[in-house]
Amino acid sequence: MSNNNYFSGLFFGIKSLLIGLGVTMKEFFTRKITEQYPENRKELKMFDRFRGRLIMPHNENNEHKCIGCGLCQMACPNGSIKVTTEMLEAEDGKKKRSLVKYEYDLGCCMFCELCITACPQGAIEFCTDFENAVFDRAKLVQQLNKPGSKVAEKKPVAKPVAPAAAKPVTEAKPVAPAAAEPATEAKPAAPAAAKPAAPAESAEAPVEKKESNPETPAAV
Ligand code: SF4
Numbered sequence: 745m746s747n748n749n750y751f752s753g754l755f756f757g758i759k760s761l762l763i764g765l766g767v768t769m770k771e772f773f774t775r776k777i778t779e780q781y782p783e784n785r786k787e788l789k790m791f792d793r794f795r796g797r798l799i800m801p802h803n804e805n806n807e808h809k810c811i812g813c814g815l816c817q818m819a820c821p822n823g824s825i826k827v828t829t830e831m832l833e834a835e836d837g838k839k840k841r842s843l844v845k846y847e848y849d850l851g852c853c854m855f856c857e858l859c860i861t862a863c864p865q866g867a868i869e870f871c872t873d874f875e876n877a878v879f880d881r882a883k884l885v886q887q888l889n890k891p892g893s894k895v896a897e898k899k900p901v902a903k904p905v906a907p908a909a910a911k912p913v914t915e916a917k918p919v920a921p922a923a924a925e926p927a928t929e930a931k932p933a934a935p936a937a938a939k940p941a942a943p944a945e946s947a948e949a950p951v952e953k954k955e956s957n958p959e960t961p962a963a964v
């Protein structure tokens with residue numbers, strides 16, 4: 745190995761070492777995002793978009809939004825949802841579908857969120873719970889509607905009274921200035937076609953002069 749090759753290799757190695765140390769020092773002083781799980785279990789906060797498991801939110805009156813249409817069940821590719829409904833007769837005599845049982849199998853859910861997308865009521869969503877492991881698979885099948893719950897009645901929304909539309913002020917139509925009648929232009933008198941003056945017969949016609957024929961004998 746020549747001296748030139750030896751020193752070029754040495755400097756190349758030192759340069760690589762310094763670049764690596766630079767990256768290490770940069771990461772040493774940046775803010776750490778690594779979670780020390782499970783030591784920080786109590787204060788650990790998952791990201792809002794984390795999909796832990798499906799839930800059906802209920803309000804303080806134990807009411808949910810599910811109308812039992814079954815669209816989420818049809819949208820689920822894994823058959824993780826089973827919706828059981830019954831038909832009830834309302835006060836006005838109309839029959840209405842009512843949710844009896846909403847079963848969700850966490851064990852075969854693949855967290856695709858197709859069920860949430862299909863729901864027209866926004867009745868289900870993912871929560872950020874984790875550590876859902878159990879020893880019995882049957883415990884992964886959960887009933888999402890709480891016992892005794894019912895669908896929240898939609899309150900009729902009072903239509904805001906529309907302010908009377910101000911009538912547009914009828915604008916006075918600007919009086920159109922009287923159209924100035926175009927001055928009748930005196931038609932230029934057509935130059936009288938100068939009729940060729942008929943030659944005055946009397947004037948120009950050769951006057952036939954009866955000349956007495958001196959040779960004609962006068963009648964006696
Ligand atoms: S997230 Fe996907 S797999 Fe899970 S219940 Fe909904 S549709 Fe089914």
Ligand code: SF4
Nearest residue numbers: 810811813814816863
């Ligand atoms: S959760 Fe939504 S899509 Fe599923 S049955 Fe209830 S209203 Fe229908």
